[in-house]
Amino acid sequence: MSPLTLIKIAIRALLRNRMRTFLSVLGIVIGVAAVITMVAMGEGSKKSIKEQMTAMGTNAIIIMPNRDRRGGVQMESTESLEEADVIAIRENATYINGVSPMITVGGQAIVGNNNSPTALSGVSADYLKIRNYEIEDGVMFDDQADRMAKVCVIGQTVVKNLFPEGDPIGKTIRYKSIPLKVIGTLKAKGSGDFGQDNDDVIFTPYQTVMKRFNATTNIRQIYANSIGEGYAEKATEEIMGILKERRSWTKPTDPFRVFTQEEMIQMVTSTSDMLSLVLTAIAGISLFVGGIGIMNIMYVSVTERTKEIGLRMAIGARGRDILLQFLFESVIISLLGGAIGIALGIAASETVKIAMNWPMSVSITSVIVSFAVCFTTGVFFGWYPARKASQLDPIEALRFE
């Protein structure tokens, strides 16, 4: 007897017991939908963290003072960064493409009746390429020519907030009562999945911030980018060497901490990998429970349909035909559940994405794996009841009431 006919027989048998079929399909649907949604959640946060990292710039390196901790007590920062460090790195480092200090001032920018609660960032011109910003209109300031100049370059969110009529170039904004002339605007970069707005920025020469806003020579952070992927480690060593040399550093501990983008990506992805794993395990358990549901239903079904099995045998069904029929029944249940579950999982992921603004990413792998797991579940949990059915004695089975 051909498998195709057996599939037809199995489908007919399932249709004869719609309610029971529906309930056992439901178990699998919930399991699979849970797997798809959970994995989408894990993958989504991983992806958005990666995107955020990329938005940070290309092959970025961040240098900041090493805060000395002893016994949980934060000791005073021993070394601080200064402008000379930036210049030394720029002049001497070979694995570095660009370098820029980063000094921020909190406050709001005001133009007439409009204001924008945006932090002011003191940077050098290199900062644009480190962070992947591009000029839309006007120009970027020059490190030497615009040293301490009262100029700024603003992002699109700031343009929207302060200049609703547009055309901000040449106009003046006020930040903490200090007027800054807008000489350029940045191309929109969009926002990351966690809501941070990459266009809500105001850049001004770092010397301007040091001199006019903070009155300090300390630099909180230095941003740099290495010349390419894989050079992060070499660039880090080189920078650390330059910084130590300038200070004739001899202590075994490093004076500064250096984060590379690669490290950070690894760190966050390993955390979110863990999250994905836990979510997937929980979802996997629900799929397993669904499988046991199938086995339960098939087992009851075999007992209930003993007489039918006896009749089928009497009119010529071989043990194998019966085995395959019941196996097909459980596989159809699980695959149907799988298909509906995948659709439901995708729908649920989209709903969560839209309603809760949570980054979700349905992975093709999870869809394929779920489907494969469903098939295996059907075979695995259907096998025992099907085998039991196929080994029935036709005479006994026919006599069964």
Added chain:
Amino acid sequence: MTTETPILSVKNLHRDFKMGDETVHALRGVSFDIHRGEFVTIMGTSGSGKSTMLNILGCMDRPTSGHYILDGEHTEKLKRDALAKIRSQKLGFVFQSYNLLSRTTAIENVELPLLYNSKISSAERRRRAVEALERVGLVDRMNHLPNQLSGGQQQRVAIARALVNDPVIILADEATGNLDTRTSYEIMMIFQELNRQGKTIAFVTHEPDIATFSGRTITLRDGLLKKDVKNETVQDAKTAFEALPPPENFDN
């Protein structure tokens, strides 16, 4: 006796069942032949071995010893699958309790045996099922479900199902046991008609009046063949049916 090869032949058939320490001898050496075109009833009280006999004739059980040759094939040594193939291609069963699949239309029930024969296309299957239903006069009910049919109609569907694979013999097990007299006679009319068209029938029953519709009666008792007689005067089921008092109109 004719000299042609019998369609079915049992020789010195024994069947023992082990029940714990005891051995029950259900059949203790039974021999008989059935020829093509015969209508034989197998009679006996419960415990006579007639059910065991039918199970062996139906290739659902194998004898402990002895021979059973069906349509030229020795069946006593065949494996489960080979027996299933014989059931699928050479035998037709009619049961006391009809054994139709519930929530399945009459035509689908009739098609069922052909599903287990991969050589038959679905169009051929449908054609043959319709033809079988025509022979039992139920073609107008082919899309009815069993619970929409009367007992007699259900049994006729079951007969159509037994006919559909064109078996060499139809085995009926108390096929009128669940029916009233009128319906029983109607069913016997169908069996007689099929027999007239050439079908070989073995009909197990414990009702003596049913046996009078067949051409020959084999009686078993305590696992042995007690009587094997040719009925000189076969009663015509149609005549007998018409002679019955008219049905009381309770439910019309």
